[in-house]
Amino acid sequence: MQLNPYLVFNGQCEAAFKFYERCLGGKIEMMMTHGDSPMAEQVSPEWRNKVMHVRLALRDKVLMGSDAPPDRYEQPKGFSVSVGVDKPADAERIFNALAQNGTVQMPLQKTFWAERFGMLVDQFGIPWMVNCEPAA
16 A cells, blocks of 8 residues: 655646655656646646646655646645655755745754754645654
């Protein structure tokens, strides 16, 4: 069994996943727009370049997403995407990258459980937690 976050965007999915690819060091393995799909003619012309499905591989983990039709989009709430790393330098690099043009909710800092922990909402409205717990 796998549990994978599936993020939904309001038309910015392609930009968000290209940003995540750079920030997290992953690789976009697949990105299909509505216009690339067999359903292209059933979609309005202005929606054809929006993402129907994207898959970002991060070692053995996967982050997926798509654009929601404007009448079905809801602002993300009640969750955070959690990134766990072993090295404080990696936590700082990832946190600072994701925070670009976003909102830091808790600055990255040492806590009683972690070498580094911080929370932010990125420029696309997705909430993130970055946690660094070095291996014992």
